Amino acid sequence: MALAQLLAPALANKLFAIDLQQRAVQATKKRLAAFLTPQDAEAVAVLHQCHSYFPAHLHPSTVKLIVYNLGYLPGGDKQVTTQADTTLTSLHAAVPLITPGGAISIVCYPGHSAGKQELLALTAWMEQLDNNVWSYCHHQWPSRPYSPQWLFLQRYTVGR
Ligand SMILES: C[S@@+](CC[C@H](N)C(=O)[O-])C[C@H]1O[C@@H](n2cnc3c(N)ncnc32)[C@H](O)[C@@H]1O
Numbered sequence: 001m002a003l004a005q006l007l008a009p010a011l012a013n014k015l016f017a018i019d020l021q022q023r024a025v026q027a028t029k030k031r032l033a034a035f036l037t038p039q040d041a042e043a044v045a046v047l048h049q050c051h052s053y054f055p056a057h058l059h060p061s062t063v064k065l066i067v068y069n070l071g072y073l074p075g076g077d078k079q080v081t082t083q084a085d086t087t088l089t090s091l092h093a094a095v096p097l098i099t100p101g102g103a104i105s106i107v108c109y110p111g112h113s114a115g116k117q118e119l120l121a122l123t124a125w126m127e128q129l130d131n132n133v134w135s136y137c138h139h140q141w142p143s144r145p146y147s148p149q150w151l152f153l154q155r156y157t158v159g160r
Contacts (some may be wrong), residue, residue: 011043052089071109086123
């Protein structure tokens with residue numbers, strides 16, 4: 001929502017929201033309608049699909065920010081949660097899209113089993129990224145391993 005408000009009114013082809021569940025898609029549309037003008041709310045592409053792929057018309061090195069809020073929908077079916085394999089597929093697709101200076105933000109929830117596996121898989125994958133191209137920040141509360149953790153990748157503006 002904050003991103004939509006920041007970018008409005010230039011939202012068409014600028015902001016995409018993706019979720020596998022119709023319920024989350026509807027909730028997102030409702031929120032957009034509540035906070036934006038009808039025209040702006042309509043301009044956000046809310047996509048009912050897996051995040052393992054992105055809209056085909058997005059060109060490499062053109063996307064400024066991709067935000068992942070992983071896990072399951074609060075108050076929803078906990079079985080419908082993001083999984084390490086499809087999230088990694090998504091990240092493989094995300095990396096070439098990011099423009100120099102752009103970033104990928106990921107919130108992981110290791111308080112449940114799939115979330116814990118996902119966090120381990122993602123941090124292992126990040127370790128092997130080229131550190132001449134990407135900076136990597138892992139934010140966690142050291143004594144609270146089950147609290148949400150934030151992973152942030154930023155592509156350097158120039159190669160180092
Ligand atoms: C923590 S909720 C985030 C909901 C909402 N996007 C937000 O940020 O408030 C995680 C969401 O991931 C969705 N999800 C699970 N597997 C997914 C997948 N493979 N592709 C896209 N979304 C998925 C769930 O349906 C759930 O709504």
